Amino acid sequence: MSPTAPTRFTIGADTFRHGRLSAAVEFHCVRRVAPVVKNVGGLVTALADADGEASSAERVAEVIKGGAPLFHAFAELSEADSDYVIGHCMAVTEALDGEEWVPVWDPEARAPALDSLRMIHVLRISYAVLRDAISVFFFRRGIEFDRTRASAAVSYEPVRLPDDLDWLMWPVMADPPMCTYRELHDGTLRLADVAQMVDALSARDENRRRAQNAAEAAARGRA
Incomplete structure (x- = not known):
């Protein structure tokens, strides 16, 4: 599979780009922020169109654009969960400084590498990185069918990971x-x-x- 070009996005007048997280990291990030997505005020309502179907993730960004719902929702995460999500999302992100791209995260300090970055930048960067994965988990239309029981099924308690x-x-x-x-x-x-x-x-x-x-x-x- 050929490398994927970084995704550019802006926050105010600042330009950023992010790489891609692995499927496993996306999974663990989204699992942690699931309560955040569900609790952001008006999110599901704003995503519903006239037919009641969820629309694109771009409309999610409009709902959380002000930032206050993100602050409130992320505050409900444990420190370990927020560190995991923010650390992985920031680690694949760079900021445009003049004509050069520079890292936005200091992994040793576990803090932004740029003095100009505030918490709202960190949260919106994290959302930008996870936007597609959030759409997959909450707003995609997956396969739907009524499951059939095997005629000779034996009842048992499966082992779960x-x-x-x-x-x-x-x-x-x-x-x-x-x-x-x-x-x-x-x-x-x-x-x-x-x-x-x-x-x-x-x-x-x-x-x-x-x-x-x-x-x-x-x-x-x-x-």
Whole structure:
């Protein structure tokens, strides 16, 4: 996969650009900020169009443009969660200083590398980096169907991975695998890619159950 060009964006008169996070980091960031997105006042309402469907992530930016809802919502995160999200988002971001791009984050100090950056800049940079991943989690139209139970299903309590990792790891654990564990972490894949693979696996498994039930029903009819 060819490298993706950095994404430019502006905050006031300042110009920034950000690289891409790996699918795994996007997943863990979005999992942490999920309460933030849900609690930003008016977010879901502002995203609904006349037909009640969610529109593009660009409209999210308009809702939080003032910054106050972000301050309030991020204040509800634990220090560890906010450090994780902000640190990863700022680490892939640079600011345009004259004709040069300079890092905006000092990883050792865990603080902005530029004196001109305030907390509102940090939060809006974090949102800009995570915007696509937030759209995937909350506003994309995924596959929808009524799940079929296998005719000879046996009830059991499945073992779950912590922190909702079952969803992220499903394409890796598929038979055959649709991606590798490394690709989740090296930037090859985005969260949107993982979501599409999960949809495809869900459809495949459902079709297998339906085909099996239909074959068993046909066999019973011939008996």
